[in-house]
Amino acid sequence: MITIYDIARKTGLSPTTVSKVFNGYSDVSEKTRRKILDTAEQLGYVPNAHARSLTTKRSWTIGMLFIEPSGAGILHPYFGGVIESFKQVATSRGYDLMFISKDIGGKKNGYLEHCKIRGIDGVVVILPDAADPYYQELLDSSLPCLLLDQETAQKSTICSDNAEGTRLAVEYLHSLGHRKIAHIGGGPTFAGEQRLAGYLQAMERLGLPVHPGYVVQGSYDFTVESGKKAMEELLQAEELPTAVFAAGDNLAVGAMIAIKAHGLSVPEHISIVGFDDIQMAKYLTPALTTVRQNTYLLGSRAADMLIYTIEGGAGIQSDCVPVGLVVRDSCRAL
Incomplete structure (x- = not known):
């Protein structure tokens, strides 16, 4: 040996x-x-x-916490990319990963209790239920945690530059001559609220009115179905928007399905911009113009930040990762 x-x-x-x-x-x-x-x-x-x-005096195990009712964290392609790069860095540093929940062997326990039972060294948190007292208990504890796409003064956090990404999307549509720009939001989530605020700020900065009914919320887990439903609502407007900025690529895919179902086409009748740049975006017809999140940098940086805290690093950290606009075929000039 x-x-x-x-x-x-x-x-x-x-x-x-x-x-x-x-x-x-x-x-x-x-x-x-x-x-x-x-x-x-x-x-x-x-x-x-x-x-x-x-x-x-460590177990060399990191816990991964997702919101449990939807399972969106593990199914959404954006989070899949973040998790993969997080795993690469964590395992290269000698750590194993473990999913944590409130249910161990059929017995209900809080997240913190689960971490204590398993000897978890730290937790990366994705899409929690902010109203869950067990989640708040985890934040109040001394256990090292890293929150993705969340806002808190209690633990370290990391997110993409949502405001800048939204600005890039709206200004690009404006440069193509669009003035009636609608928004499909991501519901009451950190990212959804930041992108909505960015949309409203960009529209105001460009001197563009936000028409009544031009802001429709999708679901908090950014599903294709909720994007379709939101777009169907927008298509009921007396005056159709010429462009739609969707807070996520899945929402944009749903919007494109709804537009086609109504006998219209993208981008001939309505231009679409998404947010994420998931893998399928470039294979859609038409290929989706979108804001690219750097999932590799998000995941690898998140792992570095959490491991720094686990290994004795002091202070709460916060990071905002740059984004970029990827222009494809889902928008046209007026």
Whole structure:
């Protein structure tokens, strides 16, 4: 069996330095860390998880919390991209991932209680129910947490620059000559509310009126069906909008389905811009113009921020990741 002493001999470094790398100490240079990890891989070294836990007083396990009624966190392609990059960074740093809930073996427990039972070191939180007292209990605790697309002064947070993305979308439609621009919102969510506020600000800045009935909310989990329903409501307006900015790509897909069902077409009759740049966006007909969120950077940065706190880093962190407009075929100039 390969041990840290074999790695030390191979690299010419001390066993103490090798041990520090596998136990997550920060006082080792990146060059030395890389040399040790590369040598460990070549030799086929597998760290002893039990021994490491005894040494560091950590389980090396990160919990992932989703809102439970909808399951949107795990099904939505945006979150899938974030989770994948989060996993890559976390596992490269020696952490396993575990989904947490309020139900363990049929017995109801709070999120915090679940984390204590499983020995969770920290939690990344996606789409929680803010009204759930068990969620608030988690925020009030000392357990390290990282919140995606949420706002709180209690824990570290990360999100995309929703306001800037919305500005880019509305100004692009305006540059094409559109003045009657409607909005399909993302419901009472952090991202949905930020994108609605960004839409209203952009319209005001451009001197464009927001017509009555031009703002319709989709569902909080940004489903295709709710986008379709919202677009059907917009199509009942006395004066149809010439363009629609949807707060999510799934909402935009639903809007395109509704437009087609009414005998109209995109972009000939109505232009559409989404938000996310999910994988299917470029394969739609027409290909969807959208605001791209950097899911890799969101996930990898979220993992770095949470692990920093788990490993003793002080202070609450907050990060806002840049976005960009991806122009495809779902908009036309008037």
